[in-house]
Amino acid sequence: MQSVTLLADRLRANIRTVIVGKDDVIDLALIALLCDGHLLLEDVPGVGKTTLAKTIARSLNGVFKRLQGAPDLLPSDVTGVSYFNQKIQEFEFRPGPVFANVLLADEINRATPRAQAALLEAMQERQTTVDGVTHPLPKPFLVIATQNPIELEGTFPLPEAQIDRFFARLAIGYPSEHEERELLARYERADPLLTLQPVAEAAELIAAQQAIRTIRVERSVVDYLLKLCRSTRGAPGAQLGVSPRGSLALYRAAQARSALQGRDFALPDDVKRMAPSVLTHRIVLDAQSRLRNRSAEDILREALERTPAPVDAI
């Protein structure tokens, strides 16, 4: 487990050279990375969503591609296209940006549903099918998508099926005054992102992802996790609760958080701490809740308060 902690420390230190403060967000992003999950960064413009995504991507020594969400983006712009090569008189496949270790899908909600759907197979099955031929994607494969929840004009909200494929949804939030001052000082002369060097190999990340799966999750913690996830299904105000994919993601997230903290076993606290980032985007509110301005966070908070923690008592 020490190798995982060391890898995370290296990545964290590297990301901190660009991102000021926001240690929690960096840790959550690292957890998603270690769990082989995709990240959805959702926040207002200008808080550093794209910068964080690019920093993570550049910290890994792998193939990095970028996809800019726009209404004219076509599915073939995502997956690639088969074209007729006149020289060799055969159809040839030209891979799209999805064939990368890290894919930054910037402003994903500006792409049309067709283009968004092109990512579905890639995100879940780590492969893409073009003209009936299935092409496996490189390993590791990580999608970091960003979207702006405020400016909705000309956007296409992600469908539930696609949102569920994101391991975690993170909001970065505004920096504190001290952090903003530090940010100004750091970016005064040059953009630190331009000189950022990779600190981890793809193989190292794959090994760490395998190691994470060996973290012990005691039966009572598993029961707690299941109760929590199941209690969101049919909860008042929720049209859809957490999917089984969400339960699995929470399980992995708890394992990864334990590893980051140097433990080889997961605690109920890991489940509780990871639940908001991993579960809230999977909960769909019903019409009444939306009218009453309730949020998925409220429903999850209530579920957390309802679910008894596995602690011995006399």
Place this chain on the structure above:
Amino acid sequence: MSRARLALIGLYALGDACALAAPLTLLGPPAARLSLAAAFIVVVLSLSGTAASRVSVVAANVDRVPRIGILVGLFTLIAFLMAAFSGRTLSAIGIGVAAALVLWWRGMALGGEEFQPDGVRMRLWLGLVLVAVIGMAAAEPILIFLFVAATLLALHIAHLVSVAKNRDVDPRAFAHPRWARAILAIEAGVLILLLLEMLVFNTEVVARIAQIAVVALIFPFAVLVALIGSLILLIISPELIAELMRRIAEFMQARLRAFGSGNGAADLTQQASDPISPVVSVALVIGLIIAAIIVVVLIAGAARVAAKRRLARPPGDMPEAAPELDAETDALRSVGGRVGARLSKLFAAATIRLIYARLTAEAARRGARRAPAQTALEYLPGLARVFPGADADARRVTDAYIAAHYGEVPDTLDKLRAIQAAWARLRRIEPPVVPDAAPALRLLRQTQGSTQGSAQAPEPPGSSTT
């Protein structure tokens, strides 16, 4: 052929007989079935005879063709005898020949085996499971003890041969008094256990436990065998397999019927006629547990005394062949040590969890009840509040509890002692003094009474308590 090898073959044959004799009694139609003793003798003779023949013809440097002729002739003889025992139907003769083939093949294997100590040790562990299952199914616990005694002796002889080969020393056990003493002690221990078992467990209780074990262990196995048999039937459909399946079904039905009627001991052992009263059964089980505890305590005490003596002995006093001779004892001790260490860790974990539960109960009594959704770490500030000045101890107990409950068991017993000490310190801490609200409330009531005349102010909830 060395005497040691012959002895090993004989002991192995004895051990195999423990495993094979019980199923062999099923051979043939009911009228012609072998008794357990006869089956036992048949197996021992067949295995040791075949093995010894093979060793002899190889040692005598007989040519290959006559050698094969001799050994095949031996098989024919065993097969003829088995078929004769099995009755006259074609299927029974077939089963008898198949059993003869199994015995012959096993005997041939024994004749060629090298009997390395590691292999014998492995046989001891693996064979125990098989013999225990078969021994219980046949309600013959003596099979288990016979197997253990024979295999332990085989282990010692194999070890002796191995040491003699490597060190060029006298292979006779009695040339090494210390070793001979160890062998005698272990064999005596097995016999004492057997006697204790006979005293505490009478045959009826053994039969009852065997029945339960049959249902629990053999039934799924029989279902599996039946499934595999059915599959084979689908493919080749021979008469022999149908007959075998029928016999297994009969065997199982008889035992299940016996179990259902509550008079299984009589059916299984054909000795007892009345069911055992539940009170007697409970008394016997309690007696067995007490006997087991006494045996464990005696063994632990003897081990401690032996360890003290060993430490007290001067280093030059050790026998020459001690490293090899002690290897086996060390291996057994390491297995025992691992089991003991695991048990002590489990005990430590259970104690730590109990201490934490008591701590939370005490904290609740002092006014900091844990909310059901609160985790142990979230509850830590509450503990610190009601155990003022003992944050470190509360943290230590909580951390130990978290590790014991959600992680692996604690590494050492020292940690447990540290936790017990922390809990003792926490218990001694006086509860924090909560300001008494009663005088202030009384004053408030008096003030309200004076302003509102005779109107009675409502009793504030909890005003009588602090």
